[in-house]
Amino acid sequence: MKKFFASAFLATAVVGCGGEIDTEVGQPAVEIETEKFRLSMKTKFHTEGELVKFMTASASVVTVESEFYRGKPWVAMVFEPGAEPGVDLPLHHEWGVVPDNLEFDYSPDMDFEPGAYDMVAMIYAGTEVTPEMISGSVLDLPFPANKDVTTFTLDQSSIKEKDPDFAPGMIRVNLGTTNTGVVCENRWSTEEHSEEERFASFTNTYLILP
Amino acid sequence: MKARLLGLGFIAVLSCNTETTSEQVVTTPEEWPIDPVSGLRVPAHAPLPPVPEWADNPFNEAKRKLGRALFFDPRLSSSGSGNCPACHASFDAFQSGGIVDIPDRSFPNLEPKLTRNAPSLLNLVYAPVFRWDGSHGRDLYEQMALPFAESNMNLTPGIPAEDVHHVDIPLAQVELNRRLTEVVPGYIAWFDAAFDVDITEESLEEVWILSGKALATYIRGAVSKNSAFDRWNAGDDSAMSEAAVRGLKVFLGKGRCNFCHAGPLFSDFLFHNLSLSLPDENGDRPDEGRYGVTGKEEDRGAFLTPMLRSVTQTAPYFHDGSFGSIRRVIRHIVSDASRKDPNYSPVLDQVEELTDEEIEDLVQFLKALKGEELPTSVTSFALQDELP
Secondary structure, eight states: OGGGHHHHHHHHHHHHTTOOOOTTTTOOOOOOOOOOBOEEEEEEOOEETTEEEEEOTTSOEEEEEGGGTTTOEEEEEEEOTTOOTTTSOOSEEEEEEOOTTSEEEEOOSSOBOSEEEEEEEEEOSSSOOOHHHHHSOGGGOOOOOTTOEEEEOOOOTTOOTTSOOOOTTOEEEEEOSSOEEEEEEOOOOOTTSOHHHHHHHTSSEEEEOO | OHHHHHHHHHHHHHHOOTTOOHHHHOOOTTOOOOOTTTSOSSGGGOOOOOOOOOTTSOOOHHHHHHHHHHHHOGGGSSSSSOOGGGTSBTTTTTBOSSSSOOOGGGTTSSOSOOSSOOOOOTTGGGOSSOSTTOOSOSOHHHHHHGGGTSTTTOOOTTOOTTOTTOOOHHHHHHHHHHIIIIISTHHHHHHHHHHSOOTTTSOHHHHHHHHHHHHHHHGGGOOOOSOHHHHHHTTOTTSSOHHHHHHHHHHHTTTOGGGTSOTTTTOOOOEEOOSSSOOOTTSOOSOOBTHHHHOOGGGTTBEEOOOOTTGGGSOSBSTTOOBOOHHHHHHHHTSGGGGOSTTOOGGGGGOOOOOHHHHHHHHHHHHTTOOOOOTTOOOTGGGGGGOO
16 A cells, blocks of 8 residues: 555665664664645535536436435545445545535545545435435445436546546545645536537536436 | 357357356365466456457458447437447446436436446457347347437437337438438448448448447457456466455355356356346236246346456446445345245355355455456547547
8 A cells, every 4th residue: 555655665765774773672663654634525516596407427407406405415435546336445434414505515534645536425315315324334325316416527637647547426536735625516518518618517527317 | 240159159168167066166265276278277267368350340440430439429319419328438337327327218308217227338249148138139230239229329200208118220220321321421431431331322221230330340349358367367376365366266166156157258148037126916027037038937037147347347236227236236146135036046046155254355356357447438528529
């Protein structure tokens, strides 16, 4: 795991530099503390009156009453880069309830070392989620459907060289030397928009699932 | 066609595993000797051979390019926004990330939906049978063109959205021909370059088949191969984790997974009932599966064994996408739940219960079946400037 690379490398370098370590005294290896930072994901839905729009995977625009999502459970997760949903356990996950203004923040209460992470959020608006599901394993969660919405992005420019691809639905976040967040909104476009605008509408967005 | 079937013969030979018992294939966990003949530790699950050449559809780059265009072009859908990646996204293991999808016939609404999960197209070029119920024949070219006639792409004017299962091939052939020769006349030159034919002079049926051949040529690139398991199988001890190797032992042993998920493609291409579509008090199932094709009682509720390469990328699972977690799939199969249907497949009687640790190891093995990244993993937007 690269998380420990910095300290492992330094420990190796100390030994390799020819300096003898008095094993009888038992001097501890020098460790370097890697500074850690915070990840966050903000969700913000734009409405038109009491209606909210989402796109489907086939690029059609669906309009739903905003009330359908208010008070419904959301779940967000952070994964190692390249994680496979439904297969890999997240590093952190959190449940919440969609507020009236359809905006919420996911800010894991833990620190992360710099590097790539994959984040995802889902709102179970049409699919029933029981208290047992919420307290149970995220791997046993129902697959979103029935007008549930989930994060999505087509933009792969966030994938750095040597980092794995991210699975569909995931948002790649590259954590550097500062707290880093991403904003996901409901975006949509139609044939009247340019190709660039259409691509942008599929970036850091939410898709609605049938 | 004949050349294609001969090429598949290799796969068929290695997939005949009906007589194998767990004792014949299981070795000790500490020792996985390499077979001197095959050079593999598990010869029954050999790497995929090169995609066979098709004598009736020889490869050329223009054909592949044409197939890719047909695959991605939304102008070949009724709505003008649908295309194959809507359900078989090339960046998502050529499958859909949803339980079921919305056919183009329903556009712009979310209903009615299709009733079965869109399977991955990975390795479809090797498969001898297609779809969850093996319907619509064994001809890959016809299979690739068929969605144009279904509600999926809906080149069938006048059929109402509620009639989601209505298929009209002759009607779609007329409309496809119109789109390729009048709506987007640039396709005329592309077909000429690919097949040396003038599609304005060809019959509707011939243009249909040529479209299928071009699409099939494109998905020759949709192959999941060179997985971590393949490398380990060839002798690279570092390719798989210890947990994955333990999982392989479960796969070949207690789990009896290889009884159905056999051969290089990890499928016997037969139809099994895993109690996923249980009969009601009248004996009717939500989906009768293979029975709808054969009319045989023993096929009620039976569905095609899916191929397992890259399986951890193709959630959700089963014919109706009802299982989102691979662990839940395994727990179902190894439990009594898979034997609830009175018509359940007898092979399930041989499956043993697995511990949580064994299930975890099995998951790690299944992860090791993930193939190398495909160069065909692109988005529709990236190809907009590369269409006729």
